[in-house]
Amino acid sequence: MKEYKANEIEAKWQKYWEQIGIHQTEEDLKKPKYYTLEQFPYPSGEGLHMGHMRVYSIGDVIARFRKMNGYRVLHVMGADAFGLPAENAAISRGINPREWTINNMERIRSEQKLIGASYDWDRYVGTCLPDYYQFTQWLFLLLYERGLAYRKKASVNWCPTCSTVLANEQVEDGKCWRCDTEVTKKELEQWFLRITDYAERLLEGLEQLPKWPDKVKAMQRNWIGKSEGAHVTFTIPELENEQVTVFTTRPDTLYGVTYMVLAPEHPLVPQLIKGKETESDILAFIEQMKKQTDIERTSTDTEKIGWFTGAYAKHPLTEKLVPIWVANYVLMDYGTGAVMGVPAHDERDFEFAKKYELPIQVVIRPENDELDEKNLSKAFVEDGILVNSGAFSGMPNRQGLQTIANYLADMKKGGPTVNYRLRDWLISRQRYWGAPIPMIYCESCGVVPVPKEDLPVILPEDVVFDGKRNPLTTSESFAQTTCPSCGKTAQRETDTMDTFIDSSWYFLRYTDAKNSKIPFAKENADGWMPVDEYIGGIEHAVLHLLYSRFFTKVLYDAGMLSVDEPFTSLLTQGMVLKDGAKMSKSKGNVVSPLEIIEKYGADTARLFILFAAPPDRDLDWNDAGVEGSYRFLSRVWRLIVQNKDLFHQELKPNGQSDKEAKELRRLLHQTIKKVTHEIGERNHFNTAISSIMELVNGLYSYPEQADRGTFKEGLETLVILLAPFVPHITEELWEMMDKEGSIHLVSWPIHDPAALVQDEVEIVVQINGKVKEKLMVPTKADRAEIEKLALSQEKVQQLIANKTVRKVIVVPGRLVNIVVG
Template sequence: MARKYDFAAIEEKWQKEWEEKGTFRARDLDESRPKYYVLEMFPYPSGRIHMGHVRNYSIGDVIARYRKMRGANVLHPMGWDAFGLPAENAALKHGTHPAKWTYENIAYMRRQLKRLGLSYDWEREFATCDPEYYKHEQRFFIEMLERGLAYRRKTTVNWCEHCQTVLANEQVEDGRCWRCGEEVIQREMEGWFLKITAYAEELLRDIEKLRGKWPEKVLSMQINWIGRSEGAEIRFPLEDLPEEIVVFTTRPDTLYGVTFISLSPEHPLARKLAAREEALLREFEAFVEETRRERRRIEEGLAEKKGLFLKAYAKHPLTGERLPVFAANFVLMEYGTGAVMAVPAHDQRDFEFAKKYGLPITVVIRPEDQELDPETMEAAYEEPGIMVNSGPFTGLPSKEGKKKIVAYLEEKGLGKPRVTYRLRDWGVSRQRYWGCPIPVIYCPKCGVVPEKIENLPVKLPLEAELDEKGRSPLPRLKSFVETTCPRCGGPARRETDTFDTFVESSWYFARFACPHAEEPLEKDKVSYWLPVDQYIGGIEHAILHLLYARFFTKALRDLGYLDLDEPFERLLTQGMVLKETYRCPKHGWLYPEEVSPEGTCLKEGCGARVEVGRFEKMSKSKCNVVDPGEMINRYGADAVRLFILFAAPPERDLEWSDQGLEGAYRFLQRVFRLVDENLEDLRAARPYDGPQERLPEALKALRRKTHQTIQKVTQDIEERYHFNTAIAAIMELVNLFSETLNKAPKEGPFWEVMRETTEAILLLLSPMAPHLCEELWQTLGKEGLIADAPWPSYDEAALKEEVINIVVQVNGKVRDQLKVPAGAGEEEIRELALASERVRRHLEGKEIKKVIFVPGRLINFVAR
């Protein structure tokens, strides 16, 4: 009697077996086989996994299992990105502690992940909120501080009032907090920074090492964010004052067109100039405050350009002209030097400013075929061209003029070539509780003193009580704040800011190589395992996490912990999981079960016509989430995995379909039945290993298809990660297996060929549906686990088609198809094509001018 496909029992059985046998335990320093490190971006323990997690981890699991079957020593770890604001906010909401909330969530999500049958080495698991993890992070910071890679300064920061914390530039999206969406304001605060700008050029240069292995979109985003600009630094002396204004410009060819100087309101000289008169200082301070409020609109180009004349003049370095000095709201301290040589004829912002304040406009660049008149210009001419009104440089093309002016300035001591970057140092101070404490002490006698290495970790005090307004409790916790100076032993105070949580995720991949080591990183193990061979995660991390991780790798290299330049060899950015949405005009977003088959709202007997929206990213707010646990209960983990891998290529967005999941489940049921119902005969047979020509036609066709499928699935996984087409090929093979089972005579080598195909199907399918394949592998009487079995290889002889299809074209249009012997040459195929009635009809009355022959594919007659 045939068995039932009891996926729940099968999956539980094999998950237990893998765990007990340590099937997926990575072996450190195993030189007998190649290593392969596959890593998915580790999750934040929010409480439940979602379908985006399932997709990410299923992709990684196929790659890990495939590499293991190809003979690699695979490291496939899992951990938890556990610090951060959501845990703090959730703890406040539920009246608990962030630590309790986080560790309970980790326990629940671990059980969920294990139900998916993912091939993780769970012995390497850690959470970033473990003191045993973050004590090493504190050590890295102290060493960066000693090397000048970490520093503290006062600066204008992005502040989220809702989250009550500072945000890095990369965490502000369209003027809003990346996490909560509230509008960001500007504040002046002291904070800690990591000097990522020290690596700007290397970060940019090493992008070339990643080409062809990382998505071009990610590389372009990083190039734009780093924002390299080549130009010149030019000095403008101030009239009647000892100071000079230093500007950076990418257009030194426009130097003769400078008619005024613009300073950022945050520039130290701006305040100094304003402070010479009490009334001007008051006016200046009001201007600074207004600029601060409008900062985001200014950066987005939405605010009106405004300025304040500082009653000072600078001297043009080449012409000696007097240039009025303004504080201007559109000049950013973060770009260049915070000072701009204003050339209104050739910069649109300067043009608008000059028009508003009645300042001169001098043309110094013209197009090759046109003169420009400042009186009639309606906009700045910003393109390169021919230099005019530029003294000895008049007549030079812009490109040549740039070089010559910079060389002249350098020779005269008036300027020099310079490269600047849009990238800014990474502000890592956060004013929230649930994060890694910054290991610094403030002593009234010794100043800023790092904690001693032997005193680490500086533990986050778990007795702290959260503030309902979101403010950190650490400044008010005497037991934490009050301490002794590590240098003089006197009374001192601890730093109460915590690290940005992106610090933890900037090096976790290295710790997986040695998660239980006393030292931060064991050199031999990280040298063996790193870099990560395949990293998988969302493209939303292109600038934040991926750029920080690249920086940290280079910094840890220079601190002597790593011996590599880049952390991730290959990057795959998977698409989102989408589901259609339903919206009622009265009740808003609806769950699918709240919509009737007729398309009306069932909520509270509403009856209104429901609008079926487009497929959107799954989210609770839009009521279009699918619970992975519920799907696993209903269909099994293998079916969920198979559907999510089959529904779309990994880099594309995936549209969720209940029918698609049911189809994946039915396919697995079918595979189970085909093996189970023929088990006695399959077990008794050995895989066929004889010559192809001895087989009858039906078995030849099946064996050929088997080896073609092995070839295709191998290529799809190895070269392209096209799991969807790999699964489609396996499905085609299963169809032919079933057809052959029903139609071919069950004699001679029949069951041997069927056994060979069965084993191939199970081996090829096992990375996607591992539980079912382990079960059927065992029932076939195979020794050992399929997870440990070698990947199948294909027989070149079996791949060869005996008869192939040749397309026949006349003037590029298909007119017939021929079945010809696989070895047929051009002459034979030409004769057969010309014998075709369909082809002759289209050649009638025409002369064949040319014949194009593509072996194995087509023949095309060009006729007139």
């Protein structure tokens, strides 16, 4: 018997698919479209891991299934190829990041082909290639033209030794991850995108995404962080009534304000402390805060530390003076950089007030009780009645929320407002390996955009990678340029863009990947967008997905798209674990996809990874499970090879010819229905595969004397149903069956509802509640017929002989219970 040799078969068919261009995207507009997309990988030096294998296998099943169901399918791949790891590799290896990245891209692409994924490689996108980042720059200029890209000073993590900005994750225990120097905060001119202009639309759009996981939508809502409340304006008499505005969600507690806190970075702090006794202490405190990350400062475990500035603010309603403090837990980037302290009704404020012996003023009491601030052991944060609140005393505090906010508006001292936690997107990176920001600085003309016809602004080669500065500043050929407006000598922007920019629109480039004039033509994007199924990790739930939604809405507003949400359905696959832990080199539990492919073949790896768990759950790698998947494929192989003579015969199925043929046909159409539903409606590949395994068992137990045409039909359908999961072995078996063309171009089978109707059903016969017999009865039999059949069984007659039948209970389709005495 011909042996199943996975590696030979897989190499043969991968070569064939490439030769005939089977995976090229169809453009037949008469067919419905289906765009399935897996998040593209970062081309690291480590190659593909099992997490990649899982996401690509999931996407490939969906793409192949949809194609066999008559859709024109867009299924594409690329590389998210810019980023800091390549720059670090360049520094450590002494090579250009381009060389390192391109080599990795080629290796990963070859590994992806080994998996047998059905990508249209003609539409491959690499974000580090000039023909891609040309249009990343083009889109930046569009954002600039629409007032959505702007430049301002911002506080950044700065390593004085490396002379570079560090992301929060590159600061470890307050020190630079690379050189261990203490990190400080530094004000630098940075480029931002006004994502806050879209905060409400990003929030509302989540309601239009029923096929997104609730968990992901909740994470985005929390990140946007909409809160309704009021702005309240305090004045500072000693600064000639300079105003400070705070945002609060609790204007009902305004009369309970006993102090105010400013962020250490607040621009008014230097003026407030000048000449005061604590000036030098507070300045030292501010320098100390520059060395802490925002996460460290706002952690619930971090001790709240503050200093009194020596200055006071005037309460907008009572006109009492309240002390102004600076404290570590208030951040300039959140709200207005100022908060009002209401210790009687806020747990954090209560803790701070107790520590520094600040006044506590109760302004809400329980409905049927009193509160004494002198005896408070914790803040009262429940609803109640307003007290000590001027004209608003006696009012339920919930009513006071809006009433006091409206009163502030009437007094022109604030008023109702909506606040968002979301901040504008800082995109400047002081790195080489990213898309250069296409802006020029001219002494005469100011900030000048690079004309679109001059794009791309190419990354230069004459740079120095020493880990001590932004490499782009070392290239004279790059930094020195000519102003496009006046022709004078000018300076080019040496910051590059955040790599999240690259991945915020790549799904659109795939729709028109060869366009050399614009990022994509509207008619091409409209022909494919939105993505029907987007597959990737939950770790991208907030930033990447939020930024992609932002870009899509901007391009919709610019008339470049007809949709304003990029992804209709989102599938967030679980992690691949080994021995209950995430695979990692440090744990020594990494399993390489290439090792499994070499030993068992890609089809076995795919089958196991799809069968072992639902796609949204974590999957625990199991060597025995892999072996079991290989045995199953070998079993399918033997089933076809042993019966290959059938495929040379003209046999028509006759599912009504005998009982066994009828039962096999019912099982076959049950399986078609189940697999179609589990892939097409639920993405539950594990249960689809399980039902195919039951079909294989049914085919193995089918008697030789039963109708051979029905058996042949069952074998052919089995191979078609398996094709999306294990594309190579099914292609080989299809050829073995003397079928013309690729199995992946065959139409998906449709179940016959009539085949599912059963003529007979098995029921159990009980005597006094205990099962004594089983029998087949016609499905249309009524209760009387079923009772008669049960009582006529020889075994039953023996058991009830010489006993009185007191009652017979019939449950059609399930059981007969004979009660005897």
